[in-house]
Amino acid sequence: KAAPAAHASLAGRTVTISAGGTREALDPVRFLGNRSSGKQGAALAAAALAAGATVRFLAAHMDVDPPAGVELVRVESALELREAALKAAVDSDVVIMAAAVADFRPAEVSDTKIKKVDGEDAPVVRLIRNPDILHELVERRNAEGGQQLIVGFAAETGDAQGDVLEHATAKLKRKGCDLLVVNQVGIGRVFGQDDNSVVILSGHGAEPQSAAGTKADVAAAVIDRVGAELARVFP
Ligand code: CTP
Ligand code: CA
Numbered sequence: 455k456a457a458p459a460a461h462a463s464l465a466g467r468t469v470t471i472s473a474g475g476t477r478e479a480l481d482p483v484r485f486l487g488n489r490s491s492g493k494q495g496a497a498l499a500a501a502a503l504a505a506g507a508t509v510r511f512l513a514a515h516m517d518v519d520p521p522a523g524v525e526l527v528r529v530e531s532a533l534e535l536r537e538a539a540l541k542a543a544v545d546s547d548v549v550i551m552a553a554a555v556a557d558f559r560p561a562e563v564s565d566t567k568i569k570k571v572d573g574e575d576a577p578v579v580r581l582i583r584n585p586d587i588l589h590e591l592v593e594r595r596n597a598e599g600g601q602q603l604i605v606g607f608a609a610e611t612g613d614a615q616g617d618v619l620e621h622a623t624a625k626l627k628r629k630g631c632d633l634l635v636v637n638q639v640g641i642g643r644v645f646g647q648d649d650n651s652v653v654i655l656s657g658h659g660a661e662p663q664s665a666a667g668t669k670a671d672v673a674a675a676v677i678d679r680v681g682a683e684l685a686r687v688f689p
Contacts, residue, residue: 464681465506470546471499471524472539472553472587474514476532480579481564490554492516494607494650497673498552499524505677510542514553532556532584539587540594543602548680550605551588552635559584592630601688605680606631609639619653619662626655633657633683635676654679658687 473495477485492513500521502509511524514535520526527542529535532555543549558581568577588606595602606629610618622636634655651666654676660683665675 463506464502464548464677464684467507467547467684468510468545469502469507469548469550469680470510470512470539470542471495471502471550472512472514472535472555473499473520474516475554476514476535476556477530478556478559478584479531479563480560481566481568483567486556486558486560487515488554488556490514490516491518492520493518494669494673495552496520497669498550498676500670501673501677502548502680504674505681507548510546512538512542512553514555532559532587536585536587536590539591543591543594546602548603548605548684549591550607550676550680551591551631552607554609555587556584558582586629588629588631596630603633603680603684603687604631605633605635605676607635607637609637611639619655622653622655626657631657632687633679652676656683658683660686 474492475488475490477487479485496518499509499511503523509524511520512527512529513520514529527538529538561580561582592604608622608625610621612618618638626634635652637650637652650669650672652672654663665672
């Protein structure tokens with residue numbers, strides 16, 4: 455494995471990072487959520503700060519505190535994150551979507567707490583699709599011809615349709631982002647863990663790059679690669 459490259463500077467750059475897991479309301483007290491801890495996103499923000507960037511941190515639900523020194527925006531749902539991301543991205547040099555965005559939200563949100571009623575059937579929750587924020591960011595960047603590097607994250611498992619890298623390569627194409635950071639999810643892996651192992655795929659033809667170690671190690675490698683790719687794609 456090659457030694458990590460010298461830190462590519464992000465001095466003077468603005469980096470927007472989303473992190474944590476969105477929560478999709480069912481009623482005033484209940485939501486559908488996911489197991490994202492926000493640890494990798496927080497580590498990315500710390501690494502971007504260390505590389506000299508101004509960091510806008512869009513935090514969905516997290517188990518850890520965002521690092522000090524970021525411009526913090528708290529969000530709850532995918533729709534709130536979408537609004538915050540589209541706004542923050544306007545004058546960002548880099549956007550990193552590390553948040554676990556719910557693919558679906560309840561079609562109806564009750565204004566009042568849902569009650570159980572004796573003798574009645576349990577309610578059925580109908581879900582509808584959330585917008586794809588990453589895809590929307592890419593579309594807008596492309597339409598405006600902006601010099602903005604857009605980075606996605608993907609947790610993949612291999613299945614009958616293909617292995618992790620095949621799924622990830624297809625996702626990179628589908629999303630149209632510049633970099634896709636891929637980790638392999640399994641029982642007890644990635645979610646809430648302190649260590650991580652990723653492959654960074656480039657939409658611009660560079661070789662896949664592996665990085666492993668603590669989430670801080672992985673974050674440093676990703677931010678380093680972001681700096682390098684930014685310099686290469688938008689010189
Ligand atoms: N993402 C997003 N908006 C969504 C869903 C995902 O911006 N509604 C972003 C995530 O933050 C991540 C990337 O897209 O950076 C990939 O997320 P992932 O869930 O792996 O992609 P999906 O297209 O939702 O594919 P899948 O059906 O495998 O979940
Ligand atoms: Ca998804």
